[in-house]
Amino acid sequence: MLKKSPLAPKVFPSLPNIKGVRLATASCDIKTSKRDDVLLVNLDPGSTAAGVFTKSKLAAESVHWSKGVLKRGNPRAIIVNSGNANAFTGDSGKKSVRDLASSTSKVVGCHPKQVFVAQTGVIGEEFLAKKVTEKLPNIIKNMNSDWKSAAKAICTTDTFIKGVGTKVKVNNKSVLINGIAKGSGMIAPNMATMLAFIFTDAAIPSTILQSLLSEVNELTFNSITVDSDTSTNDLVLLCASGRANNLVKKSRAVSQFDSFQDGLHSVMQDLSHQIVKDGEGATKFVEVNVSGAKNYTIAKGFAFSVANSPLVKTAIFGEDANWGRLVMALGKCGQELNAKKITISIGGVEVAKNGTAVFDYNERAVSKHMKGQNIILEISIGEDAGGATVWTCDLTSGYIAINADYRT
């Protein structure tokens, strides 16, 4: 791994076993022979799943395959490899995904279409499924609940291993949620990709599970950006083994899962923030909050325009409270704006208001805030109720160094 990000959490959390979910990792020499690069997850019969996928129009074959598995239902396994994205690899890439699923289904004892496939690494390089399939009979013999090894096996250019867990009550039963993720950006630094896998022992019907995931995903993984580049392989899967026996048979009410959704939100927000904190070359974690817009979508558009602006991000790296660049980023969005209604705060200090600078703002407080690791930009654009928060990191010389050297 590269030098650890200065924004990395101190330790990987201790994650409990989740009944109905078994893990195993192995080294299959996909890119190098030095590390585990394959993760197999085995799910109990009766598990449900939900998923969200990259919107790339050149999505990798594994993405198309996994969408089919989700549609069919009754998932039994997930096979993940790092080191090769198997994207833009034509018919041979398609065949290798089928081979992976088919071989996994044999060792697990299910139909190939019950096996999710997820892949991450360089685009356009041929993927040899055989490297993985020939080791599967051994891998299945070593199932465990070592979440840290699982989280490590899916990493590519990550500088730290990403995981988090929580416990909530659903219908008075304790329910666990564990999540692991990889990526130095949801938005595809290095054409490696963002993957996240979340597991729970809760029993949740798949249609409800999907709506919970989609809703929370919009506020978490779909609210982060490192560099605005969308991957061909992004995928978030949420699998529920049902072993917590929390279902009250007579009720199909979604509201019984409110606390689950809260827990899911905290797990997914934490994982998505970990990805931003591992954004390539990142030295600062940045929250962009836009309020007063007509609706959530418009607010999020403005927030992302700020969070994706190279000029805003380099100013933050330079610890420069250059709010004129925020004005630029708002203005280029295409949505109507009234300058006189715009207020901009940095670290809680108003620096611009009513369409002009606050000439006597506390420069010392703002300068101190800019030198910190957590930067908060708050922008109000009017009196309407629409608001959104997105997260990003700064754009640094480290980003250039990492990405100019990637394949060589």
Add this chain to the structure above:
Amino acid sequence: MLKKSPLAPKVFPSLPNIKGVRLATASCDIKTSKRDDVLLVNLDPGSTAAGVFTKSKLAAESVHWSKGVLKRGNPRAIIVNSGNANAFTGDSGKKSVRDLASSTSKVVGCHPKQVFVAQTGVIGEEFLAKKVTEKLPNIIKNMNSDWKSAAKAICTTDTFIKGVGTKVKVNNKSVLINGIAKGSGMIAPNMATMLAFIFTDAAIPSTILQSLLSEVNELTFNSITVDSDTSTNDLVLLCASGRANNLVKKSRAVSQFDSFQDGLHSVMQDLSHQIVKDGEGATKFVEVNVSGAKNYTIAKGFAFSVANSPLVKTAIFGEDANWGRLVMALGKCGQELNAKKITISIGGVEVAKNGTAVFDYNERAVSKHMKGQNIILEISIGEDAGGATVWTCDLTSGYIAINADYRT
């Protein structure tokens, strides 16, 4: 000025006097007192003009003012300052633009609404018009045809002075076209801005002039990007003094200006390329050519998605023919794509075809091309007739250094 870009032209061209167009520059201490930072252009009565302006929804007051001048017609002067963009400066900013125009109109002898105002520099800082207006009576006494000084006075973070000229025949009369520009990106590096001023002695009715400018602008200044950040102050003005006496009175046919439009295209393409070649930190000039799309707009969307991708641009800086990143940038556009119809060439060598890599491509030739200063990326996405070309530069550690340090 910063260290000159390695992509800069060898010399500033020798530009001829254009009848009916007079220039003067002066130092007005707007940001520093070390250099000329104001340009006054005086146009003969009867001149016509055309203009295109930033689409920012927080456009600077000078942009709104100049749109009004264009609408009124009969322009007589342009007053330009560098060092302060006078954007997001509220009512005082609005008043200072009126003061500039009014004082200029007095020394020139016209109505204030016949005076274009253009400004460039930092956003959100108060602009004191008096610094300029009190010097105008002296400036008007020193009118000349020193195009190099004019081009220099409008620069901010530019590392070289930008100008170009050409000569064409219109109705058998010789017609001159001179252009000057500033900017290290059309797309607003440093929140300084892109400005371009083009002058001709041709006689061209203003409605025709506007349609010629808009058409060529789409293929030149609207086809370049440095960092995807759109400025609040961008503006291109084309002024025609009419002194070449090229009008055939009985004809209003646009076709008589075909050769003028060709000349205009060569001037604007050259100026726009000069801006890309001065893109902050640039070490390579990149042409992205997309063909086979349904129409020009779709092709241009794909081309800009490639040209704005930080991962593509850092790979080019790293001299890495990582075409997987081109696949990623195409895929994230949102437009439908058929992988099997995509062909990608780098420096004329096919590296991907029919949805997969060309495994035996000439790596040596591609590697040599990547080490050069001019990079050509050609992407065909199908058999339709829509194509577009855009130009950009690489994303380098120099860009980060310049923009992390700008205000300090």
